[in-house]
Amino acid sequence: MLGRTASSLFWLSRYVERSEDMARLVDVGYRISLLPGVGNGGHREDWKSTLVSAGCEGGFFDLYDEMNEKNVVNYMLFDENNPSSVRSCLRTARDNARSVRTAITREMWESLNTTWIEFSDIKPHHMTRNKLPTLLDWIKERSMLFRGAMLGSILRNDTFHFSQLGAFVERADNTSRILDVKYHLLLPQTEMIGGGMDNYQWSTILRSVSAHRNYRWIYKDNRPKPWNVAEFLILRREMPRSLIHCYSWLTQSTSGIEQLYGERTPSIDITEQTYKTLREGDMTTIFADGLHEFLQNFIACNNELTMSLASDYNFA
Incomplete structure (x- = not known):
């Protein structure tokens, strides 16, 4: 396969996944902004964390x-000046798809x-x-539709593997950034831990990665605990957006x-x-060494993988 074809397949899947991730992050900010009694300052702080999570x-x-x-x-x-906006992601994904x-x-x-085509018809001011x-x-559903079309119709060859690499590199990046930013936003509020607002915010973060119901199934816990989250x-391998699940798929694709x-x-x-680091990891050690440090190191390794793939397979 030509390097530019592999690159287009990788970034096609990555940008489709990113469009979904952007929608999930906005959904978190929107849901938390509906909380009563947070106040304008709290709303601004959470919208700021949404931007930070998205980079x-x-x-x-x-x-x-003004941040509002x-x-x-x-x-x-919608902003075309933002290369990670849903509009920009869908346009770039479509351009890559057209090239291959x-x-x-x-x-x-x-x-x-x-x-x-349907997203282009939406007027931001409406x-x-x-x-x-x-x-x-709708954005999340369309991303899932594309992924379903890929999994249900494509040959399990290098086209499939490069597509999977793009999707799971992006998903791992998103999950690690959400956890890093949101965890440090909420955890210091010790006076609120266990309260109704605190529980709602943790539940909303789980919903941002489609994990709320699955979390309750695994932990039998109606009040999410930071350690368990x-x-x-x-x-947790069972969680399809967890870091270890993503790297399980990435390992299969590179192999x-x-x-x-x-x-x-x-x-x-x-x-x-x-993948070995995640398989051998345990939360006691991760927290002892620093969750933030662990996640920052993971993000760096994930970025290194992208650069290495580009070099190894001559991405244009």
Whole structure:
């Protein structure tokens, strides 16, 4: 496979996944902003954490003077100056799909092309607060539709493996950033731990990664505990957006490429080493060494994997 084809497949899946992740982050900010008694300062702080989780804080303040719900939602969903906005992600994903049109299936192309056309018809100034949840659900559903089309129609060859690499690198990055930023936002509020607002915020964070019901199933806990939330999103294989689940898939995909090409590359070693760290990890050690430090190191390793893949397979 040509390097530019592998690159397009990788970034196609990565940007589709990112569009869903942006919608999930906005949904968290929106839900928490509905809490009574938080106050304007609290609302601003949580919208700021939403921007930080998305890695968009610097770009936002280059364009906007005031941080409020309207500006944050517009920047994360519609602003073409934000390369990670949903609009930018869908446009870039579609451009990548068009460049590899013969390598993907009709179902994949049609699901993505239709999503782009329908999203392009949405007028940001028509987006009222009561319409926002419906739009966010639609974005998530369209991402899942694309993923379903891919899993249900594509050959299990290098096209499949590079697509999987893009999706799970992005998903791992998103989960680690949400946990790092939100955990440190909420944990210091010791006087609130166990209270109704605290429980609602932790539950909302779990919902942002489609984990609320699954968390209750595993832990039999109606009041999410910070320790358990961290363990669930890092080390529980059953959780499809956990770090270890993502790297389980990444290991399979890099191994699949190795078997197809008959060559072991540095990116395979990076993937397997990160997966080993997660397999052998336990929360007692992670907290003793520092959760923030662990997550920052993970994010760095995940970024290193992207750069190594680009080098190993000549991404254009």
